[in-house]
Amino acid sequence: MRTPLIAGNWKMNGLSADARALAQAVDNGMEPAQGVETVVCPPFVHMAAVRSVLGDRVALGAQNCADAPEGARTGEVSASMLADLGASYVILGHSERRQYYGEDEALIAARYSQALAHGLRPILCVGETLSEREADRTEAVVANQLHGFIERLDPGTGLGNGVIAYEPVWAIGTGHTATAQQAQAMHAFIRETLASHDAALAARMQLLYGGSMKAANAAELLAEPDIDGGLIGGASLKPDDFVAICATAARG
Numbered sequence: 516m517r518t519p520l521i522a523g524n525w526k527m528n529g530l531s532a533d534a535r536a537l538a539q540a541v542d543n544g545m546e547p548a549q550g551v552e553t554v555v556c557p558p559f560v561h562m563a564a565v566r567s568v569l570g571d572r573v574a575l576g577a578q579n580c581a582d583a584p585e586g587a588r589t590g591e592v593s594a595s596m597l598a599d600l601g602a603s604y605v606i607l608g609h610s611e612r613r614q615y616y617g618e619d620e621a622l623i624a625a626r627y628s629q630a631l632a633h634g635l636r637p638i639l640c641v642g643e644t645l646s647e648r649e650a651d652r653t654e655a656v657v658a659n660q661l662h663g664f665i666e667r668l669d670p671g672t673g674l675g676n677g678v679i680a681y682e683p684v685w686a687i688g689t690g691h692t693a694t695a696q697q698a699q700a701m702h703a704f705i706r707e708t709l710a711s712h713d714a715a716l717a718a719r720m721q722l723l724y725g726g727s728m729k730a731a732n733a734a735e736l737l738a739e740p741d742i743d744g745g746l747i748g749g750a751s752l753k754p755d756d757f758v759a760i761c762a763t764a765a766r767g
C-alpha cells in the first residue's frame with residue numbers, strides 16, 4: 516500500500532520569524548507516529564531556520580533545485596546544498612515556474628535527475644490550464660508533460676522514488692478545487708500513463724492532488740483510490756488547517 520504524503524508548499528511567503536513560528540506550530544500539532552509522511556517546503560532562505568525547529572515527524576523540502584551539480588549557475592541552489600541542509604524532498608516543475616520562468620520539460624528533467632542523484636525525493640508537478648480543460652485537452656496536455664519528461668530522464672534511474680503532483684492550474688490559489696471525481700479521473704489517467712512505461716513503478720508511486728485543497732475538502736479527495744496525498748499551498752500557511760489535513764490523511 517502507498518503511504519499518504521502531505522506536502523506544504525509555502526511559496527514566496529513570510530519572513531524568517533514567520534517561517535520559524537509556522538514550522539513550530541506545525542511540528543507541535545503533529546500526532547506522534549502518524550501513518551502519513553509530512554513535508555514542509557519553505558523558501559530557500561528560511562530552510563535552515565525551519566530545520567532547526569522541526570522534530571522527526573515533519574520532513575524538510577525545497578521548492579526547486581539546480582539542473583547542474585555545482586558551478587556557474589548564478590542564483591540557483593544545488594541539490595547537494597539542499598541535502599546538506601537536511602532537505603529530503605524538492606518540488607519541481609510547479610506551474611508557477613513553468614509560467615513565470617519558462618521552465619520546460621528538458622530543464623525540469625535535468626533538475627529532477629540532480630535531485631535523485633543527491634538523495635532528494637522530487638515532487639514533479641503536472642496539470643492543465645483552464646483553457647486547455649475547456650478545449651477538452653486535459654489528458655493530452657498531461658500525457659505530453661509526462662512522456663516529454665520521462666523520455667528526457669536518465670533511463671538508468673528514470674522516475675526513481677519520486678512523487679507526482681497533479682495540480683490543475685485553474686484550481687491553484689483560486690478556491691475552485693477540482694471535484695473528487697475530476698481529480699480521481701486524472702490521477703487514474705496519470706497512473707495508466709506511468710504504467711505504459713513501468714507497471715511496478717506506477718503501482719507504487721504516490722500521486723498527490725494540489726489546487727485549493729484544505730481541511731474542509733481533504734477527506735473527500737483523499738478517499739479516492741488513486742489520490743495518495745496533497746500538495747497544499749494556501750492552507751499550508753495555516754498550521755491548524757495543515758495539521759488537520761495531515762490527520763485526515765493518516766486516518767486513511
Ligand SMILES: O=C(CO)COP(=O)(O)O
Pocket residue numbers: 524609682686687688689690725726727728746747748749750
Ligand atoms: O500550488 C499549489 C501547491 O503547490 C496549490 O496552491 P493552493 O493550495 O493555494 O491552491
